[in-house]
Amino acid sequence: MRYLKLSLIALFLMPTLALAKIKPVDEVVVYKSKHLMQLKRNGRVVKSYKVVFGKNPVGHKQYEGDSRTPEGRYTLNWKKKNSTYYRAIQVSYPNAQDRARAKKLGRSPGGAIMIHGQKPHWKNIEQYLTKMNWTDGCIAVTNPEMDEIWAMVDTGTPIEIFP
Numbered sequence: 001m002r003y004l005k006l007s008l009i010a011l012f013l014m015p016t017l018a019l020a021k022i023k024p025v026d027e028v029v030v031y032k033s034k035h036l037m038q039l040k041r042n043g044r045v046v047k048s049y050k051v052v053f054g055k056n057p058v059g060h061k062q063y064e065g066d067s068r069t070p071e072g073r074y075t076l077n078w079k080k081k082n083s084t085y086y087r088a089i090q091v092s093y094p095n096a097q098d099r100a101r102a103k104k105l106g107r108s109p110g111g112a113i114m115i116h117g118q119k120p121h122w123k124n125i126e127q128y129l130t131k132m133n134w135t136d137g138c139i140a141v142t143n144p145e146m147d148e149i150w151a152m153v154d155t156g157t158p159i160e161i162f163p
Helices: 004-018 096-104 119-131 143-152
Strands: 027-031 036-041 046-051 072-083 087-092 114-115 155-163
Touching: 004 114, 046 143, 072 114, 087 143
Parallel strands: 027 155
Antiparallel strands: 027 036, 036 046, 072 087, 072 155, 087 114
8 A cells, every 4th residue: 555655646746757857948939820839959949839829929019918929039037936827937028129119109018928828727728728829919838838848948048939
C-alpha cells in the first residue's frame, strides 16, 4: 500500500518535475497569419503552439480598444502567476514608436498585452476557444500549454511578432 501511494505521488509530480528541468528558450517568435508561436533556443525551434489573438487580428495594434495584437520586436518583461487568464507573461508593448503612433491618432496606445491561458472556469469550452480569435489583443493558448511556456520562458526573453 505504501509503495502504491509513493507511485501515485511520483506520477502526479512527474509532469511538474519534467518541466522544472527544461532549459529556458532564448527567443519567442509568433506568426499571426499562421496562428503559430514558436519557442526557440539557439535558432532552433524547441516547441510550437497553435495560438489565437485579438478579435481584429489583421495589422499592427494602433490604439487601446482596437482588439489587435501588436507586431514587431518586444521583450517578455514580467510574469503574472495569478492572472485572470490562468497565467500570463507580459509583452513590452507599447514601445516609443507605438506611443507616438497612437498620439498622432489622439488615442492611448493601450497596454497589458500578454501571452496567457484561459480562465480556469472555462474548462468545458477550452477547445472551442482554440479555434477563434477572442482576446482584446493578447496571445492565448490552453492552460496546459501555458504551463509549458511558463517553464521555458524567462523574463527578458525577446519576442518577435510577425503579421
